Amino acid sequence: xxxxxxxxxxxxxxxxxxxxxxxxxxxxxxxxxxxxxxxxxxxxxxxxxxxxxxxxxxxxxxxxxxxxxxxxxxxxxxxxxxxxxxxxxxxxxxxxxxxxxxxxxxxxxxxxxxxxxxxxxxxxxxxxxxxxxxxxxxxxxxxxxxxxxxxxxxxxxxxxxxxxxxxxxxxxxxxxxxxxxxxxxxxxxxxxxxxxxxxxxxxxxxxxxxxxxxxxxxxxxxxxxxxxxxxxxxxxxxxxxxxxxxxxxxxxxxxxxxxxxxxxxxxxxxxxxxxxxxxxxxxxxxxxxxxxxxxxxxxxxxxxxxxxxxxxxxxxxxxxxxxxxxxxxxxxxxxxxxxxxxxxxxxxxxxxxxxxxxxxxxxxxxxxxxxxxxxxxxxxxxxxxxxxxxxxxxxxxxxxxxxxxxxxxx
Amino acid sequence: xxxxxxxxxxxxxxxxxxxxxxxxxxxxxxxxxxxxxxxxxxxxxxxxxxxxxxxxxxxxxxxxxxxxxxxxxxxxxxxxxxxxxxxxxxxxxxxxxxxxxxxxxxxxxxxxxxxxxxxxxxxxxxxxxxxxxxxxxxxxxxxxxxxxxxxxxxxxxxxxxxxxxxxxxxxxxxxxxxxxxxxxxxxxxxxxxxxxxxxxxxxxxxxxxxxxxxxxxxxxxxxxxxxxxxxxxxxxxxxxxxxxxxxxxxxxxxxxxxxxxxxxxxxxxxxxxxxxxxxxxxxxxxxxxxxxxxxxxxxxxxxxxxxxxxxxxxxxxxxxxxxxxxxxxxxxxxxxxxxxxxxxxxxxxxxxxxxxxxxxxxxxxxxxxxxxxxxxxxxxxxxxx
Numbered sequence: 001x002x003x004x005x006x007x008x009x010x011x012x013x014x015x016x017x018x019x020x021x022x023x024x025x026x027x028x029x030x031x032x033x034x035x036x037x038x039x040x041x042x043x044x045x046x047x048x049x050x051x052x053x054x055x056x057x058x059x060x061x062x063x064x065x066x067x068x069x070x071x072x073x074x075x076x077x078x079x080x081x082x083x084x085x086x087x088x089x090x091x092x093x094x095x096x097x098x099x100x101x102x103x104x105x106x107x108x109x110x111x112x113x114x115x116x117x118x119x120x121x122x123x124x125x126x127x128x129x130x131x132x133x134x135x136x137x138x139x140x141x142x143x144x145x146x147x148x149x150x151x152x153x154x155x156x157x158x159x160x161x162x163x164x165x166x167x168x169x170x171x172x173x174x175x176x177x178x179x180x181x182x183x184x185x186x187x188x189x190x191x192x193x194x195x196x197x198x199x200x201x202x203x204x205x206x207x208x209x210x211x212x213x214x215x216x217x218x219x220x221x222x223x224x225x226x227x228x229x230x231x232x233x234x235x236x237x238x239x240x241x242x243x244x245x246x247x248x249x250x251x252x253x254x255x256x257x258x259x260x261x262x263x264x265x266x267x268x269x270x271x272x273x274x275x276x277x278x279x280x281x282x283x284x285x286x287x288x289x290x291x292x293x294x295x296x297x298x299x300x301x302x303x304x305x306x307x308x309x310x311x312x313x314x315x316x317x318x319x320x321x322x323x324x325x326x327x328x329x330x331x332x333x334x335x336x337x338x339x340x341x342x343x344x345x346x347x348x349x350x351x352x353x354x355x356x357x358x359x360x361x362x363x364x365x366x367x368x369x370x371x372x373x374x375x376x377x378x379x380x381x382x383x384x385x386x387x388x389x390x391x392x393x394x395x396x397x398x399x400x401x402x403x404x405x406x407x408x409x410x
Numbered sequence: 411x412x413x414x415x416x417x418x419x420x421x422x423x424x425x426x427x428x429x430x431x432x433x434x435x436x437x438x439x440x441x442x443x444x445x446x447x448x449x450x451x452x453x454x455x456x457x458x459x460x461x462x463x464x465x466x467x468x469x470x471x472x473x474x475x476x477x478x479x480x481x482x483x484x485x486x487x488x489x490x491x492x493x494x495x496x497x498x499x500x501x502x503x504x505x506x507x508x509x510x511x512x513x514x515x516x517x518x519x520x521x522x523x524x525x526x527x528x529x530x531x532x533x534x535x536x537x538x539x540x541x542x543x544x545x546x547x548x549x550x551x552x553x554x555x556x557x558x559x560x561x562x563x564x565x566x567x568x569x570x571x572x573x574x575x576x577x578x579x580x581x582x583x584x585x586x587x588x589x590x591x592x593x594x595x596x597x598x599x600x601x602x603x604x605x606x607x608x609x610x611x612x613x614x615x616x617x618x619x620x621x622x623x624x625x626x627x628x629x630x631x632x633x634x635x636x637x638x639x640x641x642x643x644x645x646x647x648x649x650x651x652x653x654x655x656x657x658x659x660x661x662x663x664x665x666x667x668x669x670x671x672x673x674x675x676x677x678x679x680x681x682x683x684x685x686x687x688x689x690x691x692x693x694x695x696x697x698x699x700x701x702x703x704x705x706x707x708x709x710x711x712x713x714x715x716x717x718x719x720x721x722x723x724x725x726x727x728x729x730x731x732x733x734x735x736x737x738x739x740x741x742x743x744x745x746x747x748x749x750x751x752x753x754x755x756x757x758x759x760x761x762x763x764x765x766x767x768x769x770x771x772x773x774x775x776x777x778x779x780x781x782x783x784x785x786x787x788x789x790x791x792x793x794x795x
Binding site: 031032033034035036037038039040041043044047048050051054057058061062065066068069072073075076078079080081082084085086089090092093096097099100103104106107110114117118121124125136137139140143144147148151153154155156159160163294296297298300301302303304305306307308309310311312314315316317322323324325326327328329330332333335336339340341342343344345346347348349350351353356358367370371372373394405406407408409410 | 411413416417420423424427428430431434435437438439441442445446448449452453463464466467468470471474479480483487490494497498501502504505506507508509510512513514516518519520522523525526527530536538539542543546547679680681682683685686687688689690691692693694695696697698700717718719720721722723724725726727728730731732733734735736737739742744746751753756757758759780791792793794795
């Protein structure tokens, strides 16, 4: 519980609160529930991965079984010698035995992934008032690993996850799958990306993804760039034409590319040849990838940074005497918060300039003759130490403790 | 949060997956058996007369048709598919499926974010990870200063974990004047820990001389603490049975370690908590009301992108309250330099504009909205929070 030791207070003495502890605890728990609801990605991604493994394994089985059946059917319809028959059947048996082994392996992999899904649920369940700060610490690390993986800092992501012993709580293997495709695209190879599209064909189609078209288009552009016009046209016929129904306009432009290749002045067509088209493909892939796994397109870190900065941002943050406990006292945080809105509050909250503690009815604000406000606790202590005299820390005004008046601020 | 529906939905998936995979195993085993049977027949009759292979294959074909492996699998697969499609729906129901709904389309400067992250790693004592990150992200080594500052702190804390107070004492002694200025008695606390360690080591005379050299200078302000330590000398060897057994509690070490961390950061001009952790924790509290707002105001996505202030109040815990905020109870507006809070004679506070309005620009007295007092606006005083 954070109630007892305020990180922005100087003392470690428990401070009294206006709300009785039971309601404070229950509001803490409501807050926890609300924040747990933000963890969709945490459960969704391993599940999508699990589902994918199940589907892939099943497809492999179906394919193998069908092929065995068709071999038998073929053999039944043809004349076959004894030796050939024995050889045929033996090879079928060993094929099926191979399939059986593969099945066992596959189901082991599935079970491992199911275990990971469960570990995630258990981890969410383990969050409670008593271990909150440790749990939040792990959450911070999870968010950082997510950032590393999305920004392609795989080594750091892995190192952080390993050193914190939380491999089950992050999706390194999922992102490694993406890494293969991204690495290839950066080397201007589309094959792994196309294979990925084929693997996820039905889902990409459902979301009306243009990604495969864009890949094909890039390959075509590369053929044109290499002046291999004949192959380019054959390629376009084979791979681009099927998209004509939905992408007619792009298609027309595409076919005109050949004509404009020699003319670098024409802006519309020039962009197709720019190297940054490949970076664009990488970005495009990342988005498709996130969508497929049910993840937000931005790193979690950015989402929570934005929300956090907006909630913390007040005009006072940009003043020179901003306390260093406020993240927005730092230049880098201020810079990030610049384009974000200020927070909004419906109730007054007074933080004592001296103790940095929140004032409330137990520790109400008092006003010096010059209008400066401090908490009763701070002023009492000062009066005790200085024989009833109060010195305003901001103006240097000296007055008597008896000169103070209480302010009632709701 | 009730995770039971999610657990149940997942258990169904896992169960169906197990069923489906054992069913598949079974079907494949069945096929193997049939093929092996046919193989036996051909082999058995091989030595004797020419066997009609075609009919054996025909028989096998018929058998496989009877087994119908693919349609056998279909049933369990269908059940599995239902469970597989239900689980994500349950997740979407229990969780917020799109937390980026309240995200503004601005790009954070990646370099700034990376610098913040590198600083975070170093100040959390994750030096290896920090180094790896700087390297991989190709960030210039401007956080190196941060690293060397905090590495000293972690060396001290690490030593403390091994019950070695020497580095801590060295640091606190070297910074004793600054610590005193900040009102911290960390040095005394460290000496006390050391004293108890020596006493536990069994040497009463050493402990006594330790008090004389190191602790007695604190006598002026900490008389009672020192008395207590002296009394401990009487219980040497059986301190755990003494009234002072609480001095042995290992939590004392944690408390002092935390105080050391706090003071160390303080002297470095750094916050006690990592600013990144604080911001992210605030984000977890601030995001839910924003998402709720975005759901209600689905059509106003465009306005959201340019708002100067959040459209809904975001209440953060007191640990995130760094500044005084005054919201006028009449106008509900936050005070500004032009519109400051004013103290009325009765002790209640309103903002200047509200007072001007209620007094018709000072031309008449008005009633305080909170108590029966008559307020003369010329008598109101501006507050500095």
